[in-house]
Each structure stands twice: as C-alpha cells, then as structure tokens.
Amino acid sequence: xxxxxxxxxxxxxxxxxxxxxxxxxxxxxxxxxxxxxxxxxxxxxxxxxxxxxxxxxxxxxxxxxxxxxxxxxxxxxxxxxxxxxxxxxxxxxxxxxxxxxxxxxxxxxxxxxxxxxxxxxxxxxxxxxxxxxxxxxxxxxxxxxxxxxxxxxxxxxxxxxxxxxxxxxxxxxxxxxxxxxxxxxxxxxxxxxxxxxxxxxxxxxxxxxxxxxxxxxxxxxxxxxxxxxxxxxxxxxxxxxxxxxxxxxxxxxxxxxxxxxxxxxxxxxxxxxxxxxxxxxxxxxxxxxxxxxxxxxxxxxxxxxxxxxxxxxxxxxxxxxxxxxxxxxxxxxxxxxxxxxxxxxxxxxxxxxxxxxxxxxxxxxxxxxxxxxxxxxxxxxxxxxxxxxxxxxxxxxxxxxxxxxxxxxxxxxxxxxxxxxxxxxxxxxxxxxxxxxxxxxxxxxxxxxxxxxxxxxxxxxxxxxxxxxxxxxxxxxxxxxxxxxxxxxxxxxxxxxxxxxxxxxxxxxxxxxxxxxxxxxxxxxxxxxxxx
Amino acid sequence: xxxxxxxxxxxxxxxxxxxxxxxxxxxxxxxxxxxxxxxxxxxxxxxxxxxxxxxxxxxxxxxxxxxxxxxxxxxxxxxxxxxxxxxxxxxxxxxxxxxxxxxxxxxxxxxxxxxxxxxxxxxxxxxxxxxxxxxxxxxxxxxxxxxxxxxxxxxxxxxxxxxxxxxxxxxxxxxxxxxxxxxxxxxxxxxxxxxxxxxxxxxxxxxxxxxxxxxxxxxxxxxxxxxxxxxxxxxxx
Numbered sequence: 211x212x213x214x215x216x217x218x219x220x221x222x223x224x225x226x227x228x229x230x231x232x233x234x235x236x237x238x239x240x241x242x243x244x245x246x247x248x249x250x251x252x253x254x255x256x257x258x259x260x261x262x263x264x265x266x267x268x269x270x271x272x273x274x275x276x277x278x279x280x281x282x283x284x285x286x287x288x289x290x291x292x293x294x295x296x297x298x299x300x301x302x303x304x305x306x307x308x309x310x311x312x313x314x315x316x317x318x319x320x321x322x323x324x325x326x327x328x329x330x331x332x333x334x335x336x337x338x339x340x341x342x343x344x345x346x347x348x349x350x351x352x353x354x355x356x357x358x359x360x361x362x363x364x365x366x367x368x369x370x371x372x373x374x375x376x377x378x379x380x381x382x383x384x385x386x387x388x389x390x391x392x393x394x395x396x397x398x399x400x401x402x403x404x405x406x407x408x409x410x411x412x413x414x415x416x417x418x419x420x421x422x423x424x425x426x427x428x429x430x431x432x433x434x435x436x437x438x439x440x441x442x443x444x445x446x447x448x449x450x451x452x453x454x455x456x457x458x459x460x461x462x463x464x465x466x467x468x469x470x471x472x473x474x475x476x477x478x479x480x481x482x483x484x485x486x487x488x489x490x491x492x493x494x495x496x497x498x499x500x501x502x503x504x505x506x507x508x509x510x511x512x513x514x515x516x517x518x519x520x521x522x523x524x525x526x527x528x529x530x531x532x533x534x535x536x537x538x539x540x541x542x543x544x545x546x547x548x549x550x551x552x553x554x555x556x557x558x559x560x561x562x563x564x565x566x567x568x569x570x571x572x573x574x575x576x577x578x579x580x581x582x583x584x585x586x587x588x589x590x591x592x593x594x595x596x597x598x599x600x601x602x603x604x605x606x607x608x609x610x611x612x613x614x615x616x617x618x619x620x621x622x623x624x625x626x627x628x629x630x631x632x633x634x635x636x637x638x639x640x641x642x643x644x645x646x647x648x649x650x651x652x653x654x655x656x657x658x659x660x661x662x663x664x665x666x667x668x669x670x671x672x673x674x675x676x677x678x679x680x681x682x683x684x685x686x687x688x689x690x691x692x693x694x695x696x697x698x699x700x701x702x703x704x705x706x707x708x709x710x711x712x713x714x715x716x717x718x719x720x721x722x723x724x725x726x727x728x729x730x731x732x733x734x735x736x737x738x739x740x741x742x
Numbered sequence: 743x744x745x746x747x748x749x750x751x752x753x754x755x756x757x758x759x760x761x762x763x764x765x766x767x768x769x770x771x772x773x774x775x776x777x778x779x780x781x782x783x784x785x786x787x788x789x790x791x792x793x794x795x796x797x798x799x800x801x802x803x804x805x806x807x808x809x810x811x812x813x814x815x816x817x818x819x820x821x822x823x824x825x826x827x828x829x830x831x832x833x834x835x836x837x838x839x840x841x842x843x844x845x846x847x848x849x850x851x852x853x854x855x856x857x858x859x860x861x862x863x864x865x866x867x868x869x870x871x872x873x874x875x876x877x878x879x880x881x882x883x884x885x886x887x888x889x890x891x892x893x894x895x896x897x898x899x900x901x902x903x904x905x906x907x908x909x910x911x912x913x914x915x916x917x918x919x920x921x922x923x924x925x926x927x928x929x930x931x932x933x934x935x936x937x938x939x940x941x942x943x944x945x946x947x948x949x950x951x952x953x954x955x956x957x958x959x960x961x962x963x964x965x966x967x968x969x970x971x972x973x974x975x976x977x978x979x
Contacts, residue, residue, distance in 0.1 A: 495868050497867055499860075502849055503839070503849070505843045506846075509843070510844055514832070592829055594827070598792065598819075599816065599841075600844065601844055
C-alpha cells in the first residue's frame with residue numbers, strides 16, 4: 211500500500227509540474243503557474259456555468275413531466291460517457307509503452323501496484339471532470355426536490371465512485387486494442403483505427419443522449435431508460451440519490467469498487483507481458499545501402515516532423531479528430547441535408563446564414579487541430595538535435611507549422627467542395643468561406659507554436675502529458691474559443707445582413723492578425739526558441 | 743579553429759555554471775576537457791555548439807562568432823552528446839539522411855560516407871531498423887556516423903566513448919586520429935583519464951565552472967600521471 215501511495219505521488223509530481231512551481235526560484239515561472247491556475251479555474255467555472263444553463267431548463271421541463279429523476283440519469287450518463295471517452299483517449303499512453311516502464315519494472319514493485327498507481331492517476335484527472343459535468347444537474351435536482359444534508363452527502367459519496375467503472379471499461383478497450391496491435395508491425399496504426407472507431411461510436415451514442423437536453427425530452431425517455439438498463443450500475447446510482455436509499459448507495463459503491471478491483475487483478479496478470487511485447491521493436495537487421503534521396507533543409511525538417519506526427523498515437527488521435535469530424539459534418543450535410551445535421555448538432559442553419567455557420571464549423575474544427583501547440587514540447591530530450599543544426603530557427607518553426615497545414619488545408623478544400631456542391635453555392639460565397647478558413651488555417655498553428663514557445667514542457671514521461679494536459683495545449687484551445695467567439699458575438703450583436711461582407715471584414719482582420727503573428731514568430735518566437 | 747573568450751554562463755537562480763572560461767583549440771588538436779560531475783563541461787560544450795545561449799564572453803569557430811553567425815559556425819561543427827537521445831521513430835538510415843539533407847550533402851557523397859563508417863562501426867545491417875530498437879551503444883555509433891557525414895572542421899563531443907564496446911571504441915579512436923590528420927580539431931569531455939592522457943595533445947581541467955589548468959598535455963601533467971594531477975588539483979582548490 212505504501213508503494214502505491216509513493217507511486218501515485220511520483221506520478222503527480224512528474225506529470226502536473228508541482229515541483230516546478232514550488233521549487234522554482236524564478237519569478238517568471240511562478241507568474242506563469244499563477245496565470246495558468248487562473249485559466250484552469252476560469253475554464254472550470256465556465257464549464258460548470260454552462261452545465262447549469264443546460265440543465266436548468268431541462269429541470270423545468272422534467273418537473274412538468276413529473277420525471278425529475280431523469281436529471282440524475284442525465285448526470286450519470288453524461289459523466290459516464292465523458293469519462294469513457296477520456297479514458298479511451300488517455301489510457302493507451304498511460305498503460306502502454308510509458309517512458310518509466312523500464313525504471314518501474316526494475317524496482318521491487320508488483321505489476322499490480324504499478325498498474326493501480328497509473329489507474330488511480332487517471333481516476334484523479336477524471337474525477338475533476340466528473341465534478342464539473344455531473345454535479346450541476348444534481349444540484350438542480352436538489353433545489354427542485356428540496357434535498358437535505360443527506361442528499362448532498364450521498365451526492366458527494368457517489369461522485370467519488372462514478373469514474374471507477376467507465377475508466378475500467380476504457381482500460382479494457384485499451385487493453386484489447388493493445389493486445390491486438392502488439393501482434394502487428396504497425397502497432398500505432400491498429401491502435402489509431404481502433405480508437406477512432408470506438409470514439410466515433412461513443413459520439414454517435416452521446417448525440418442520442420444529448421436529446422434529453424432538448425424539447426423532445428418526452429420522446430427521449432425510452433432511450434435514456436434503455437441506456438440505464440445497459441449500464442446497469444447507473445440504476446443503483448439513481449436509486450441511491452432519488453430516495454436517499456442507503457442500500458442502493460452501498461450497492462453502487464461496492465459494484466464500482468469490485469469492477470475496478472477485478473479489472474486491476476485480472477489486467478495486472480497480463481500487464482507486464484503486453485508491455486514487454488509492445489516494447490519489442492521490429493528488427494530486420496538486413497539493411498543494404500541503396501541510393502538516398504536528397505531534400506532541401508526545410509523539406510527534410512518537414513518530413514521529419516511529419517514522420518514524428520504519424521508515429522505518435524496520442525498526437526494523431528488528439529489533433530486529427532476534428533478534421534475527421536469536419537468531413538463527417540460536410541458529408542452529413544451532403545447526404546442527409548442541412549436540416550438533419552442542424553437537428554443533431556443543435557445549431558441553427560437558416561438559409562441566409564448558411565455560409566457563416568459553415569465557416570464557423572470549419573474554423574472550429576481547424577482550431578482544434580493545432581498540432582503546433584505541443585510540437586516544441588514533444589521534442590523533449592531530442593531538442594538538442596534541432597538546436598545544434600545549421601538551419602534558421604524560422605525554418606524549424608515553419609516545418610512544424612507546415613505539418614499542421616498539411617492536415618488542415620487539403621481537408622478544408624475537400625470539405626468546401628462538398629458543401630459547395632451540396633448547397634449549390636455561388637463563386638463569391640465559396641471564395642469567402644475559403645479565404646476566411648484558409649487564413650484561420652495559418653493563424654491557428656502560428657498561435658499554437660507561439661504559445662508552446664512560452665509554455666514549453668520538455669520533461670515528460672508520456673506524450674499524453676504534453677498532448678492533452680500541458681499548459682500550452684489548454685491555452686491554445688482557449689485562444690481558439692476566444693477567436694471564434696468574437697466574430698460570432700459581433701455577428702449576432704450587429705445583426706448584419708450582408709454575410710459575404712461580414713466574412714470579407716473578418717478575413718481582413720485575420721490577414722492583419724497573421725501578419726502580426728508572423729512578425730512576432732520571427733522575432734520573439736526565435737528568441738524564445740533560443741532560450742529553450 | 744575554436745576560441746572561447748571569457749565565457750560565462752549563468753543559470754536561472756544565479757548559479758554560474760561556467761565562469762570566465764577561455765581556451766583555444768587549433769586544427770589538428772585533440773583537446774581533452776576534464777572535470778568532475780557538475781563542473782561545467784556539458785554547459786561549456788552546449789554553449790560551443792550553439793545549444794545554450796550565454797550571458798558573457800564569446801565563442802569563435804573558424805573565425806566566426808557563434809553569437810552573431812550561429813548557422814555558419816554550426817556548419818563547421820559536429821556534436822555528439824553524452825546521451826544520444828535521437829529521433830526514436832526514425833530508422834537509422836532515415837536519421838542519417840535527415841542530417842545529410844540539413845548539411846546539403848550530395849547523394850553520392852552521403853552514401854559513400856555512411857557506407858564507409860557504418861561498415862567500420864558494424865552498423866550497416868541495422869540501419870533499416872527503428873532507432874527505438876537500438877541499444878545505447880548502437881545509438882552512440884549512429885550519432886558518431888551522423889557527426890562524420892558533413893566532414894566537419896570541429897568535433898565537439900561529450901563523453902563520446904560511453905556505451906561503446908571495446909572494438910567500436912578502438913575504431914572510433916582511429917577515426918578521431920584520422921580526422922585530425924586531415925586538419926579537423928576535436929574537443930571532447932571525458933571522465934576516462936587514461937584515454938585523455940593517451941589521445942590528447944592538449945587538455946583543460948575545469949572545476950566549479952572555472953578553468954584550473956590547460957595547455958599541452960605533457961606540460962600540464964609534468965612528471966605525474968593525469969590521474970594524480972586531477973586529484974591534486976581538485977583537492978587543492
């Protein structure tokens with residue numbers, strides 16, 4: 211047990227950079243950490259507020275339908291699906307081929323202790339999300355039913371146990387994918403395809419659940435009940451909170467713990483062997499010298515970046531998903547029509563505003579494809595190579611930006627072609643969507659790399675720490691939100707009629723922003739890179 | 743070939759890792775850089791190669807300043823780090839080709855050099871495998887071959903023999919001597935005093951960031967062995 215706590219502590223110190231904040235004497239580091247703390251708290255407040263805003267009207271509707279307990283269903287189903295998605299994202303990088311595997315396995319530790327420490331670390335990060343997503347509907351339920359101290363005590367206890375089953379299921383999928391992919395030469399590709407299939411399946415399921423937040427609540431009740439039947443433990447949870455039933459509470463806690471415990475015991479038996487297999491690299495040792503192709507330095511840097519990108523499971527999964535969603539959106543519009551897509555995504559698609567809404571969806575997806583926000587950090591211990599090379603720093607930075615453009619620009623062209631055909635758009639509209647989106651394609655990676663230069667994280671044990679949890683990635687996402695929100699607010703507030711004129715004005719602002727950011731990249735960006 | 747003038751490198755928090763260090767290395771020199779752990783060897787080497795920026799002093803490579811003309815300086819340098827953290831997702835040959843592209847080496851020339859040295863270091867058959875499958879020694883050999891690709895005028899190496907098997911270490915020493923005969927200079931740090939004593943025509947000893955002895959090996963060590971001198975200097979200071 212002592213070992214387990216030591217391992218969890220080491221994981222937290224290593225991954226969350228706590229030591230850097232506490233021990234660092236540099237004032238800049240403390241200010242950076244303080245600012246990041248404010249941003250995280252702000253983001254949590256925004257998500258919590260949004261959850262309240264979504265659930266409050268839902269509570270009103272459910273009260274009229276005399277089905278208030280569906281708020282508890284909404285809470286557990288949304289946290290379960292969220293935790294499941296997060297787990298599928300994160301677990302492969304935490305449980306397989308992690309950097310400290312050799313170190314930990316050389317120590318007198320049971321594989322089950324190592325596995326449990328990794329799983330508890332995943333649990334802790336999921337718990338925060340569970341609180342933010344799951345608590346607001348429960349508070350609204352408490353307000354509507356005048357829940358007392360006992361109710362809120364039950365809420366606090368059950369919240370602690372909610373993530374256990376979803377992360378165990380997520381880990382099971384990851385284990386299964388890991389086992390299958392360890393038998394192939396291209397383990398990453400198998401893991402990626404498997405994860406994308408799983409992830410899209412969950413997204414489809416969650417859009418069905420999402421309808422409990424709409425006016426068609428009544429029609430959604432059978433779907434929610436069916437989901438509660440499949441995810442049987444959620445019924446125990448609902449039973450515990452609905453009637454403050456101690457027996458249901460104990461049953462929910464026990465089922466969650468048994469599920470998690472059984473997973474740890476069973477999986478720890480294969481934990482070492484699967485990691486050993488995954489760490490065995492394909493070796494042919496039969497290379498014969500042949501003619502080598504020659505590239506320019508910039509092209510060589512770009513190819514190196516591209517190779518690295520596609521070699522990293524978590525990097526690809528985290529950054530290319532939005533591009534895939536963008537394509538699904540466009541194909542959805544072309545095949546099912548705008549009304550069907552509008553209904554599923556809950557976004558208005560009035561004929562007059564179709565071009566700004568499509569542009570908004572496109573730039574939203576592009577904003578979430580920022581590969582550059584983690585690209586400097588991912589150099590990690592190999593940073594010395596590019597720093598020692600006789601190339602301009604600008605070339606190094608642009609090679610990383612080009613990788614981002616390789617993902618977004620072709621996808622953008624294809625998607626614009628699809629929606630242009632679907633809506634039979636005129637040339638001016640197509641041009642307007644293309645110019646705005648293209649300028650944003652450039653702005654997003656430049657901003658991402660600048661943020662990463664200010665907030666680098668070069669010491670890491672697993673890429674997931676950089677790709678999903680680093681300050682620079684969080685800030686890049688926040689920046690994308692802000693950049694997207696400003697024109698949306700302006701458009702709504704100014705009640706503009708001429709959409710092409712609006713897109714034109716927006717493109718001029720983007721163009722000016724790009725020029726300024728390129729200038730900053732070539733001056734401050736280069737300086738920051740030198741300081742790394 | 744390499745001139746370090748009053749180099750001072752101060753880390754965040756105020757610690758001087760290198761303090762007013764000056765030395766000069768000429769073509770044909772094999773210059774050993776000796777010091778205990780944390781003495782400032784790696785920091786000096788990283789400043790020379792342009793990896794770290796420094797606050798005071800200057801470094802000149804072939805008459806050019808690393809501060810004002812880093813790219814031209816780097817073109818003349820080859821760097822081999824103490825722990826070869828290479829691009830693990832690349833194969834050996836892809837990594838070498840990447841380095842050759844950066845230094846704009848022609849296809850025929852890079853092929854010939856890679857073949858020559860990978861045969862010598864017995865790495866040719868593994869060049870098609872991922873670097874992540876390499877042992878520490880194999881990575882070290884790959885780093886050595888990548889350093890030789892552009893025929894640099896100055897080799898800067900941090901503990902280059904760590905991880906090499908005796909055969910590879912011997913071959914590498916022969917390569918170093920051959921490069922110096924051809925007019926290159928070698929500046930390397932080592933903890934193996936015997937190697938420094940036998941190979942280097944010049945040595946420098948660093949302690950707590952300050953140079954405490956430097957010059958022709960024979961003159962610096964006098965009648966005592968390098969080991970004795972090193973221990974004495976570290977005790978006396």
